[in-house]
Amino acid sequence: MSILNINNVHTYYGNIHALKGITINVEKGEIVTLIGGNGAGKTTTLKTISGLLQPREGNVLYNGENLGKYKAHEIVYKGISMVPEGRGIFTSLTITENLEMGAYSRDDTQGIKDDMERVFTLFPRLKERRNQVAGTLSGGEQQMLATGRALMTRPSILLMDEPSMGLAPVLVELIFDTIQQINQQGTTILLVEQNAHMALSVAHRGYVLQTGEIITSDTADNLRNDPAVQKAYLGME
Amino acid sequence: MKKENFIWNSIKIGLVAGAIGIFLCLVGMVEIFSKRDVVKDVISLGMFLLLATSVLAGFIASRRTSDLLEGNKAVSNLLAGTFAGLFTGIVLALFVLFSSQVNLRAVFLNVTPALLELLTFGQGTDGVWQILVFGTVAGLVGGAFLLLSPSIRKPIVNAVMVIIFMALFSSLFRVIMVNQSGGIEKAAKYLFSQTGLTANGGLIFFFGTILVSVLRSSQAGKVQNLVDKLPQKGKLSLRVASIILLAYVVIMLPNAAGPFIAQVVVIISLYILMGLGLNIEIGFAGLLDLGFVAFYAIGAYTVGLLTSYGEFGLQHVSFWVAVPIAVLVAMLFGGLLGVPVLGVRGDYLAIATLGFGEIVRLLAGSDFMAKYLGGPRGIIGIQKPCIGTLGEFVAVDVPRVCNGIELGKPQEIYFIAIASALLIAFFSYRLRESRLGRAWMAIREDEDVAEALGIKLVQAKLLAYMLGAAFAGLGGAIFATLVGSIFASSMQLIVSINVVALIIVGGMGSIPGVVVGAIALIGLPELLREVSEFRFLLYGAALVTVMIAKPEGLWPSQNIRRELHREEAAPIPSETTS
Numbered sequence: 086m087s088i089l090n091i092n093n094v095h096t097y098y099g100n101i102h103a104l105k106g107i108t109i110n111v112e113k114g115e116i117v118t119l120i121g122g123n124g125a126g127k128t129t130t131l132k133t134i135s136g137l138l139q140p141r142e143g144n145v146l147y148n149g150e151n152l153g154k155y156k157a158h159e160i161v162y163k164g165i166s167m168v169p170e171g172r173g174i175f176t177s178l179t180i181t182e183n184l185e186m187g188a189y190s191r192d193d194t195q196g197i198k199d200d201m202e203r204v205f206t207l208f209p210r211l212k213e214r215r216n217q218v219a220g221t222l223s224g225g226e227q228q229m230l231a232t233g234r235a236l237m238t239r240p241s242i243l244l245m246d247e248p249s250m251g252l253a254p255v256l257v258e259l260i261f262d263t264i265q266q267i268n269q270q271g272t273t274i275l276l277v278e279q280n281a282h283m284a285l286s287v288a289h290r291g292y293v294l295q296t297g298e299i300i301t302s303d304t305a306d307n308l309r310n311d312p313a314v315q316k317a318y319l320g321m322e
Numbered sequence: 323m324k325k326e327n328f329i330w331n332s333i334k335i336g337l338v339a340g341a342i343g344i345f346l347c348l349v350g351m352v353e354i355f356s357k358r359d360v361v362k363d364v365i366s367l368g369m370f371l372l373l374a375t376s377v378l379a380g381f382i383a384s385r386r387t388s389d390l391l392e393g394n395k396a397v398s399n400l401l402a403g404t405f406a407g408l409f410t411g412i413v414l415a416l417f418v419l420f421s422s423q424v425n426l427r428a429v430f431l432n433v434t435p436a437l438l439e440l441l442t443f444g445q446g447t448d449g450v451w452q453i454l455v456f457g458t459v460a461g462l463v464g465g466a467f468l469l470l471s472p473s474i475r476k477p478i479v480n481a482v483m484v485i486i487f488m489a490l491f492s493s494l495f496r497v498i499m500v501n502q503s504g505g506i507e508k509a510a511k512y513l514f515s516q517t518g519l520t521a522n523g524g525l526i527f528f529f530g531t532i533l534v535s536v537l538r539s540s541q542a543g544k545v546q547n548l549v550d551k552l553p554q555k556g557k558l559s560l561r562v563a564s565i566i567l568l569a570y571v572v573i574m575l576p577n578a579a580g581p582f583i584a585q586v587v588v589i590i591s592l593y594i595l596m597g598l599g600l601n602i603e604i605g606f607a608g609l610l611d612l613g614f615v616a617f618y619a620i621g622a623y624t625v626g627l628l629t630s631y632g633e634f635g636l637q638h639v640s641f642w643v644a645v646p647i648a649v650l651v652a653m654l655f656g657g658l659l660g661v662p663v664l665g666v667r668g669d670y671l672a673i674a675t676l677g678f679g680e681i682v683r684l685l686a687g688s689d690f691m692a693k694y695l696g697g698p699r700g701i702i703g704i705q706k707p708c709i710g711t712l713g714e715f716v717a718v719d720v721p722r723v724c725n726g727i728e729l730g731k732p733q734e735i736y737f738i739a740i741a742s743a744l745l746i747a748f749f750s751y752r753l754r755e756s757r758l759g760r761a762w763m764a765i766r767e768d769e770d771v772a773e774a775l776g777i778k779l780v781q782a783k784l785l786a787y788m789l790g791a792a793f794a795g796l797g798g799a800i801f802a803t804l805v806g807s808i809f810a811s812s813m814q815l816i817v818s819i820n821v822v823a824l825i826i827v828g829g830m831g832s833i834p835g836v837v838v839g840a841i842a843l844i845g846l847p848e849l850l851r852e853v854s855e856f857r858f859l860l861y862g863a864a865l866v867t868v869m870i871a872k873p874e875g876l877w878p879s880q881n882i883r884r885e886l887h888r889e890e891a892a893p894i895p896s897e898t899t900s
């Protein structure tokens with residue numbers, strides 16, 4: 086059974102038809118990427134999964150269970166955690182406080198401590214700056230913090246919205262390394278990206294989204310070799 | 323070139339200062355304040371305003387000149403000050419001449435003959451030349467002031483400030499001191515006149531402050547050293563001692579100072595209660611609420627209905643039973659308001675709550691509800707709290723006879739108000755540190771992210787409204803009891819605005835900030851009757867000044883401080899936290 090099934094989902098903003106019947110499957114343990122240009126509907130997809138938006142048609146199944154009846158915060162409790170676009174960290178809090186905020190849904194003090202250590206092992210830079218105010222962090226560090234904070238809910242699936250946005254190439258690579266590491270530690274990942282090149286290099290499978298529709302899906306390797314994808318998303322002729 | 327430049331600059335400063343002077347006259351400050359003295363028979367408060375403007379103009383011009391000429395050439399500094407002062411005087415003199423010829427009163431009510439009289443030192447238009455002299459000398463003094471060394475300048479500034487402070491609050495000090503016996507009473511008469519300081523008082527405060535300032539700047543290090551050297555235990559007892567002293571002052575104040583001061587403190591406390599309530603909504607959860615007075619009104623009306631022995635009293639329970647009920651009712655309404663406006667954000671939320679506040683006020687004063695709430699006649703005969711037998715604690719005779727201690731006077735309600743404010747401040751503090759407090763903080767920073775972290779938005783927001791409303795309801799309940807009656811007309815929008823303003827001035831999200839804001843914006847105008855005429859001017863000035871000079875508020879919370887001073891915030895060295 087897939088961990089996540091998105092079945093023929095239609096999502097609207099008022100009259101704007103943002104998702105026009107998309108279907109995506111994510112298996113446990115995978116990294117699946119959803120690539121697409123600006124305004125394709127990537128963020129909308131993640132928001133629909135995490136309950137911030139309701140699909141007007143279709144449904145989202147998590148371990149076979151329909152998420153439609155749950156509110157956003159309940160979905161977090163179930164084990165789906167999102168790293169939002171633009172990171173959404175709390176700029177006036179310190180790193181430690183941000184991470185604690187990530188553990189809001191939990192009350193096992195020891196477990197929280199352990200997970201905080203885990204985050205600090207993944208991102209040693211955060212550990213060095215643990216008492217620094219998050220607003221003073223660089224873009225890359227903020228992305229690390231947002232990722233770490235999402236991990237603090239101990240998710241079984243992590244939804245990441247454009248983690249490479251606005252980062253220097255070196256940092257992008259670092260972030261994607263960590264994504265793989267997180268995945269190897271057992272967290273399933275749905276990775277939304279415009280940076281198709283990087284996304285396809287770490288993902289197992291990928292879906293291509295265009296103006297609210299999935300136009301193709303395949304293994305990451307095949308997509309990388311697909312001429313249409315190369316032309317549109319990998320900048321090759 | 324440079325020379326002309328600095329003179330022209332000084333003239334400009336003088337013109338601006340003159341305009342400020344005219345403004346002070348037109349709004350009526352000069353005339354009203356001239357009834358108060360800084361030092362009796364020497365200078366009135368109104369004249370002091372103009373004098374201070376001219377001196378300041380001279381000082382600023384002089385400082386600019388130092389900048390412009392990149393050096394401190396005494397003559398040019400003095401020249402600059404003189405010019406600035408002269409032109410301040412010229413502008414004012416022209417104003418006097420103009421308004422003695424043209425009747426400005428049709429538009430500017432405050433341009434009275436008395437004002438002109440005042441500005442010309444009682445000599446009519448013939449005395450106009452004196453304004454020029456007055457301005458020039460003041461400017462010269464201001465310009466010269468810059469030339470003094472800071473170690474002399476500072477004590478003088480301190481002394482002037484102390485004199486102004488003492489003069490402003492002279493009636494307060496006088497009342498307190500006169501109520502004592504013997505020497506203190508005599509000292510009061512020696513230092514303070516009815517309207518300000520006496521000449522002797524002025525001299526004593528002036529030289530006293532200078533002495534203290536000088537001593538302090540030379541001895542400060544030693545005292546600090548002494549404190550530092552104290553053993554841990556000594557420091558603790560120092561703190562305990564200061565708390566005991568503070569408690570003593572708080573307990574003795576109403577008896578020493580009398581009903582007026584006690585009432586002012588009660589009103590400050592009520593605004594602290596409301597401020598702490600609204601602080602939960604605005605400061606903690608980031609929900610702007612402009613209809614906050616509604617909850618205050620609900621608390622007040624509930625107590626009225628439950629305890630009044632007038633025609634609208636439904637029940638006659640005691641104050642002690644009525645207050646918790648009032649708090650609960652306010653809380654309930656907080657929840658009711660919360661439900662429909664939960665989906666509304668930002669500016670729209672402000673408008674929706676503004677509407678709510680007005681609806682409650684209009685309903686309370688309407689004929690429609692007059693059968694129950696008294697309409698414009700209000701509810702009167704609200705019972706005073708009584709500490710008596712257990713039976714009296716619950717049910718109450720009509721009209722009540724208190725067999726124990728009745729807490730009726732402001733000096734007695736004072737204790738209830740202070741105790742409530744302390745309790746609620748403590749409660750606020752615990753709330754902020756709680757899990758719910760963290761949820762609010764996350765919501766304030768970013769609702770979507772908060773939701774994505776598993777925070778129950780609806781629940782957290784509703785609780786913010788309910789707890790905020792509860793605090794305001796408590797304030798309203800005490801207010802109703804203090805005054806003994808309530809009228810819908812006292813539940814104006816301005817109350818809500820006052821509360822928002824005091825939170826902003828004090829520092830959003832900061833609990834001590836609410837206290838500071840309430841004292842500054844509510845307490846000062848209450849104490850200074852003359853100033854309360856210009857309450858809104860003061861608010862505007864305070865808000866603008868705070869926003870420019872200290873946007874985080876007078877006593878900001880740590881988070882806001884961190885946010886606003888991000889670039890300066892040096893990375894805190896990582897301590898050994900867990």
Ligand SMILES: Nc1ncnc2c1ncn2[C@@H]1O[C@H](COP(=O)(O)OP(=O)(O)O)[C@@H](O)[C@H]1O
Nearest residue numbers: 098101103121122123124125126127128129130
């Ligand atoms: N809050 C909104 N209101 C209306 N339209 C929106 C809103 N958010 C996104 N859209 C529209 O939905 C489409 C998909 O947006 P989004 O999911 O943010 O794209 P992506 O994340 O792929 O860049 C776009 O056409 C966008 O304009």
Ligand SMILES: [Mg+2]
Nearest residue numbers: 127128129170
């Ligand atoms: Mg997006």
